[in-house]
Amino acid sequence: MSANSEVYDLNVNGQKRQVRDAWVGESLLYVLRERLGLPGSKGACEQGECGSCTVIMDGQAVCSCLVMAATAIDSKITTVEGLTQDDSLTAVQDAFITEGGVQCGFCTPGLIVAIEHLLDNNPDPSQLEVKEAISGNICRCTGYGRIFEAVNTAVTTRRATNL
Amino acid sequence: MSNATKTSIHRDVLGASALRPDGAAKVSGKFEFSSDLHAEHMLWGATLRSPHPFARIISIDLSAAYKIDGVEAIITAQDVPGKKTYGLISSDQPVFASEIVRYVGEPVAAVAADHPETCRRALAAIKVNYEVLTPITDAELAMLPSTTQIHPDGNLFRHQRIITGDQNLQGEIIVEATYEMGMQDQAFLGLEAALAIPDSGGAGVEMFVATQWLHEDQKQIAACLDLPLEKIRITLGGVGGAFGAREDISLQVHCALLALRTSRPIKMQYGREESFYGHVHRHPAKIWIRHHATRTGVIQRIESRMVFDGGAYASTSAAVLINGVTHIQGPYKCLNATVDGYAVRTNNPPCGAMRGFGVVQACYAHESQMDKLAVACGLSPVEIRLINAMVTGDKLITGQVVESVAPVERCIRETDAIEMPAPLARNANALEIVGGSGLTSLPHNIVRGVGWGVSIKNLMYSESFDDFATARCQLQNGVVNLKFATVEVGQGFVVLAPQIARSVLGVDEVIIDPVDTRIGSAGSTSASRQTWMSGGAVDGACRLVRQRLFEHVGTKHNIDPLRLVIEDTDVVDMLGDFRISVIEASTGVFIDETFEHHHRPTEELDENGQGNCHVAFAFVAHRAVVDVDVELGLVKVIQIATAQDVGRVLNPIAALGQIEGGIAQGLGLAVMEEIVLDNGKMRNPSFTDYLLPTALDAPQVIAVMIEEPEPQAPLGAKGIGEPPCISVTPAIAAAIRNATGRDLPRVPIRPQDICL
Numbered sequence: 001m002s003a004n005s006e007v008y009d010l011n012v013n014g015q016k017r018q019v020r021d022a023w024v025g026e027s028l029l030y031v032l033r034e035r036l037g038l039p040g041s042k043g044a045c046e047q048g049e050c051g052s053c054t055v056i057m058d059g060q061a062v063c064s065c066l067v068m069a070a071t072a073i074d075s076k077i078t079t080v081e082g083l084t085q086d087d088s089l090t091a092v093q094d095a096f097i098t099e100g101g102v103q104c105g106f107c108t109p110g111l112i113v114a115i116e117h118l119l120d121n122n123p124d125p126s127q128l129e130v131k132e133a134i135s136g137n138i139c140r141c142t143g144y145g146r147i148f149e150a151v152n153t154a155v156t157t158r159r160a161t162n163l
Numbered sequence: 164m165s166n167a168t169k170t171s172i173h174r175d176v177l178g179a180s181a182l183r184p185d186g187a188a189k190v191s192g193k194f195e196f197s198s199d200l201h202a203e204h205m206l207w208g209a210t211l212r213s214p215h216p217f218a219r220i221i222s223i224d225l226s227a228a229y230k231i232d233g234v235e236a237i238i239t240a241q242d243v244p245g246k247k248t249y250g251l252i253s254s255d256q257p258v259f260a261s262e263i264v265r266y267v268g269e270p271v272a273a274v275a276a277d278h279p280e281t282c283r284r285a286l287a288a289i290k291v292n293y294e295v296l297t298p299i300t301d302a303e304l305a306m307l308p309s310t311t312q313i314h315p316d317g318n319l320f321r322h323q324r325i326i327t328g329d330q331n332l333q334g335e336i337i338v339e340a341t342y343e344m345g346m347q348d349q350a351f352l353g354l355e356a357a358l359a360i361p362d363s364g365g366a367g368v369e370m371f372v373a374t375q376w377l378h379e380d381q382k383q384i385a386a387c388l389d390l391p392l393e394k395i396r397i398t399l400g401g402v403g404g405a406f407g408a409r410e411d412i413s414l415q416v417h418c419a420l421l422a423l424r425t426s427r428p429i430k431m432q433y434g435r436e437e438s439f440y441g442h443v444h445r446h447p448a449k450i451w452i453r454h455h456a457t458r459t460g461v462i463q464r465i466e467s468r469m470v471f472d473g474g475a476y477a478s479t480s481a482a483v484l485i486n487g488v489t490h491i492q493g494p495y496k497c498l499n500a501t502v503d504g505y506a507v508r509t510n511n512p513p514c515g516a517m518r519g520f521g522v523v524q525a526c527y528a529h530e531s532q533m534d535k536l537a538v539a540c541g542l543s544p545v546e547i548r549l550i551n552a553m554v555t556g557d558k559l560i561t562g563q564v565v566e567s568v569a570p571v572e573r574c575i576r577e578t579d580a581i582e583m584p585a586p587l588a589r590n591a592n593a594l595e596i597v598g599g600s601g602l603t604s605l606p607h608n609i610v611r612g613v614g615w616g617v618s619i620k621n622l623m624y625s626e627s628f629d630d631f632a633t634a635r636c637q638l639q640n641g642v643v644n645l646k647f648a649t650v651e652v653g654q655g656f657v658v659l660a661p662q663i664a665r666s667v668l669g670v671d672e673v674i675i676d677p678v679d680t681r682i683g684s685a686g687s688t689s690a691s692r693q694t695w696m697s698g699g700a701v702d703g704a705c706r707l708v709r710q711r712l713f714e715h716v717g718t719k720h721n722i723d724p725l726r727l728v729i730e731d732t733d734v735v736d737m738l739g740d741f742r743i744s745v746i747e748a749s750t751g752v753f754i755d756e757t758f759e760h761h762h763r764p765t766e767e768l769d770e771n772g773q774g775n776c777h778v779a780f781a782f783v784a785h786r787a788v789v790d791v792d793v794e795l796g797l798v799k800v801i802q803i804a805t806a807q808d809v810g811r812v813l814n815p816i817a818a819l820g821q822i823e824g825g826i827a828q829g830l831g832l833a834v835m836e837e838i839v840l841d842n843g844k845m846r847n848p849s850f851t852d853y854l855l856p857t858a859l860d861a862p863q864v865i866a867v868m869i870e871e872p873e874p875q876a877p878l879g880a881k882g883i884g885e886p887p888c889i890s891v892t893p894a895i896a897a898a899i900r901n902a903t904g905r906d907l908p909r910v911p912i913r914p915q916d917i918c919l
Contacts, residue, residue: 023280039199040192042403044352045435049850052352080192089190097186100816103824104653105189105196106352106403112190128594135857138850140352140404141653143827144861146820 008073012036013082024070029053031069032079040080040109044138051137054110054117055079061117063136080109083116091157092116092150101150103141111137115151123162124155174731175658176666177878180816183658184675185651197373197400198356202428205358206235208421209282209431210414211272211289212440213264216298216510216843217313220262220291223272228288233277236424237285243420245389249412251379251515255316256476258387258416264293265313265475266512267844268440275421275429298510298843302449302472305509313475313508320473320506321481323488325772327560328499332464334455338535339466342452342528343909345837346472347445349517350855351652353403355413355441356432359422367394368419373402375409377648378684387416388423395419399678405652406828407516408442410687411478439848443478443515444838446471446506448524452491454532455499460540460550464499465560467491471506471514471524478515480506485626486521488772492560493529494571494619494782495551500560502772510843516689518828519889522620527910530616530893534900544615544897548575548784553619562773567780567881568871570808574784575617577806577867584788584802584863587611597790597799599859608794611801614897616890617784621777622882623692626767630692633683634700635757636664636708641746643668643705646676649685649697654884655817656693660701662814663878667705668712669729669745683759691781691882694813696760699877703758711754716743760877779875782808783886785826787862787894791902796914798834800862800895807866810873810881818883822866825887827856832888833895835860837911 032038042052048063056078118133175181188194240261274285357372414431422429455464473480488504537547552571598604624630634647661673717724766774788802835854839846872879
């Protein structure tokens with residue numbers, strides 16, 4: 001694809017990352033996964049319907065499959081890999097494990113990012129606010145029950161930690 | 164590239180809500196799904212598919228595609244060195260179509276190139292000249308002798324009758340109807356993906372595949388490649404859900420062929436649209452059924468004619484059909500039956516395994532009938548089901564005696580005892596109201612309904628198939644290594660297996676070795692079978708190791724090994740004071756045992772459908788509460804109450820997750836999920852148009868687990884994966900009927916079915 005290749009920088013997880021040999025039409029999801037070595041964001045529908053590829057872009061939760069990577073050069077992007085700086089887990093991640101919110105795990109990174117984004121903006125959401133916030137993230141395994149429990153647990157943990 | 168996992172948790176034995184060892188990797192994005200795999204110098208593979216449901220291939224011109232920079236190989240039917248076809252039961256599906264295409268999406272060619280986009284361009288540049296034929300998309304039409312035979316094997320995959328008892332009995336009460344079910348998609352999130360790395364010299368291939376059954380894939384790939392089995396080595400690639408759709412071959416053979424052709428690693432992964440074309444679906448079915456009963460509601464005889472549309476290729480249609488016909492009586496006593504079942508080939512997309520496997524279709528029909536029968540007899544839905552509830556020792560219409568624990572009455576009564584949800588509040592938030600945030604529903608149009616569904620489901624494979632499972636256990640210095648080819652699709656065998664080892668051996672640290680074909684088969688992760696089968700294999704291997712450990716300790720400390728037991732994490736003399744930790748007892752020794760678990764043999768059905776064809780059964784009841792906007796035809800499922808016969812709970816949180824997840828899939832089938840077909844073409848192969856339940860569609864689920872340990876099961880536990888999704892669909896349909904007074908003989912129930 002050398003004839004169309006481009007070089008540009010993206011700001012991902014607090015780091016400047018150079019994208020080389022890219023075809024200009026590549027989605028942010030493709031560039032994160034295939035060019036920047038960040039496969040945590042998942043592709044499952046390519047249409048912004050399932051939320052598996054959710055990342056935070058300039059403070060908004062977006063489907064990275066719908067963002068053309070080259071248009072994100074001025075944006076601050078956080079992926080699931082950027083939620084913690086080391087091997088530690090956030091309260092949301094931990095609660096997903098302890099409450100059984102993970103089965104196959106394919107939807108999980110996108111859901112975690114969406115819920116982190118929700119709780120950062122609304123630390124004590126109602127049950128309906130939780131449902132609405134993650135209604136763009138499809139989970140085929142759990143039926144969502146354990147995920148709701150995980151959010152409840154994470155809210156409590158975060159509240160206790162912030163006191 | 165292995166997904167080897169390590170656990171070390173405080174006494175997470177059987178019965179504890181032990182946590183998934185792959186949990187941390189999955190929540191942090193580090194878990195390697197098959198779509199995340201990479202290899203140095205790899206190429207991408209892609210598949211060219213037929214746009215026609217039925218057509219003759221006149222010519223294929225690859226010349227323009229070969230001229231595109233970056234295209235390394237293009238293969239068609241003539242490049243398949245071995246068997247040209249594959250299939251789970253009957254090998255009738257071409258690796259690539261050569262003369263005829265029989266469904267929209269059938270593979271015709273595959274390319275390997277340097278970038279997915281190059282692949283797409285190459286596919287677009289391949290010129291296939293088709294002579295379009297008139298597709299046969301109606302199963303009834305396909306069955307007629309005068310209809311064109313779609314395939315040399317004919318249009319009938321299987322016909323099975325069940326004839327038992329009095330064939331002329333007429334009940335005082337007779338109810339009959341015809342029910343239909345649409346085509347459901349498994350819609351797992353982790354799309355089909357595989358990586359194939361060729362051995363140098365083309366002598367074999369190393370594969371990483373998201374599948375349900377490693378050894379079956381190995382067998383089919385080896386046959387098509389004309390290589391010995393051992394030259395196809397498969398390691399499980401991380402699986403993002405399966406639900407039946409990964410039991411058949413999809414991209415495996417194509418990927419391996421491209422790797423051998425190019426001598427470079429090949430990665431193939433489907434997009435969502437291609438996934439809809441690339442795997443089998445749940446069979447659409449049409450079921451006519453007539454119940455004969457006494458005036459008091461006792462079922463005396465069932466007559467039924469069941470037609471399953473299997474689509475273009477056989478897959479598991481013959482087995483799905485058997486499940487349908489043998490479960491048509493439901494979890495109810497019945498002595499007389501006249502049943503005819505047909506699985507038929509059409510030019511629709513191929514159908515095969517999906518969670519529930521033929522029982523979903525039967526259950527929708529028999530449960531709809533139970534409500535009709537209740538009305539005809541002046542009984543409630545609960546009363547009619549209790550009157551007829553099956554018990555252990557009852558004879559099925561196949562002549563098989565139900566030896567399994569059969570707590571049908573308890574399932575119904577315990578479900579009935581679950582508290583009903585509060586009425587819709589006057590000031591309810593818009594999101595709690597049917598129609599949701601669009602504020603489309605007016606309160607006076609919303610009607611609440613309640614409905615019931617109860618089911619029986621066979622566990623494991625049937626009809627004389629020996630679907631054994633293999634496991635190896637090694638103990639050294641207090642650490643256990645387990646090895647098996649049991650596929651983890653999300654169900655939680657990776658958490659269960661270490662629980663078993665901890666319970667049997669008193670260890671804490673259990674390592675699961677890579678899941679691959681370097682050990683005997685574990686069979687498929689399907690048919691609610693792995694807890695029983697692979698659980699039984701792990702349990703058996705651990706018990707053999709324990710026996711050897713006791714012999715070692717006995718010899719060393721001069722104690723009869725028969726006096727030794729495991730207590731917590733110690734080896735203890737039951738009759739004396741001797742006590743030593745398992746860690747100390749196993750220090751410096753290496754014990755290695757392998758065990759194969761086989762369930763009891765089953766039989767094939769005879770021409771009258773008689774025979775002990777199933778291994779065991781599980782039961783479940785569902786009660787659904789729905790709100791229906793009768794003007795707009797919208798439905799919101801408010802609550803599902805359920806009591807499930809699980810045998811024994813081995814991991815409460817994992818069991819609940821299976822129940823809630825299955826209910827969501829059954830809800831989808833009831834009110835939203837359908838592959839819409841138009842003359843063989845899918846109209847909605849995307850997540851924009853194929854609707855799946857979201858968090859806002861999730862009802863309150865209240866689940867009771869009925870624990871009556873199953874004597875046949877190695878761990879006392881029945882499979883729990885399929886039952887949750889079976890009777891919830893008819894329960895929701897019944898609740899909508901209850902709210903609307905409509906017949907609703909077809910699922911999914913669409914708005915126009917309710918309000919027009």
